[in-house]
Amino acid sequence: MKTTFETRYASSPQAVKKYDTQELRDEFLVPDLMQPGNIKWVYTHYDRYMAGGAVPTTGALTLETIDPLKSDFFLERREVGIINAGGTGTIIADGEEFKMLHKDALYLGKGVKEVVFKSDDANNPAKFYMNSAPAHTAYPTKQVAKAEANKIELGSLETANHRTVNQMIIGGIVTTCQLQMGMTELKTGSVWNTMPAHVHDRRMEIYYYLDIPQDQAVCHFMGQPQETRHIWMQNHEAVISPPWSIHSGSGTSNYTFIWGMAGENLDYNDMDVAKITDLR
Ligand SMILES: O=C(O)C(=O)C[C@H](O)C(=O)CO
Numbered sequence: 001m002k003t004t005f006e007t008r009y010a011s012s013p014q015a016v017k018k019y020d021t022q023e024l025r026d027e028f029l030v031p032d033l034m035q036p037g038n039i040k041w042v043y044t045h046y047d048r049y050m051a052g053g054a055v056p057t058t059g060a061l062t063l064e065t066i067d068p069l070k071s072d073f074f075l076e077r078r079e080v081g082i083i084n085a086g087g088t089g090t091i092i093a094d095g096e097e098f099k100m101l102h103k104d105a106l107y108l109g110k111g112v113k114e115v116v117f118k119s120d121d122a123n124n125p126a127k128f129y130m131n132s133a134p135a136h137t138a139y140p141t142k143q144v145a146k147a148e149a150n151k152i153e154l155g156s157l158e159t160a161n162h163r164t165v166n167q168m169i170i171g172g173i174v175t176t177c178q179l180q181m182g183m184t185e186l187k188t189g190s191v192w193n194t195m196p197a198h199v200h201d202r203r204m205e206i207y208y209y210l211d212i213p214q215d216q217a218v219c220h221f222m223g224q225p226q227e228t229r230h231i232w233m234q235n236h237e238a239v240i241s242p243p244w245s246i247h248s249g250s251g252t253s254n255y256t257f258i259w260g261m262a263g264e265n266l267d268y269n270d271m272d273v274a275k276i277t278d279l280r
């Protein structure tokens, strides 16, 4: 079992204007979070937000601290949200067991010392997708099933953006310091997420795409609304959205994505929406 991490530093919109395809992918695409038998983290310098993947197979995996945190244990000064993007598994947090079905979420607050991940079936392992942000208060652990999410219906089939936003780790359901997470599912025939697009300079965000059928892909759009770029994404890949960037995508089929964010506020609706016809 191995825990690895990489660091992503923050980029300015002026610098990103000049990036070619590979530079954009190197800075913002996170292609390899889900590694069987391992835990992988990306530590970003956007709000010190982290995205990770834990894929237990035949053995259990333990959440370990990593060097940039300079802490005795991972959640010493952090909180984490976890959504299972794979088969059924279990998370044991300081001795308390949580059965995690596909698309179940779990919030663990500051101070939880020991976190263990297990899969029911090594051939169909749990894929625990994790987002973590610095935390200054210890809030209670809470599990949230998809059925318990706050559901928002957006878009329409006519504009190919009919989708359900499942707000899972959000005020009213879970109390957090700064983390918000949820999962948006596109209806069959709809391909556009987060259109009209928005920025929220007060919060960074990461999208993790799943349920992309074989041989299909999602074209993720980023950049300032007047200066957009795109990154082609495969199933189970994540993409970092700087606070100044739109984060939107169009697929060659419908799909699901997990969004997670942190920053200045906990107001999900604090978005500066860009008019579709103003995008460049
Ligand atoms: O489909 C959408 O619209 C979303 O899911 C938007 C994300 O939740 C988001 O970007 C929140 O800031």
Ligand SMILES: [Zn+2]
Binding pocket: 198, 199, 200, 205, 247
């Ligand atoms: Zn957003």
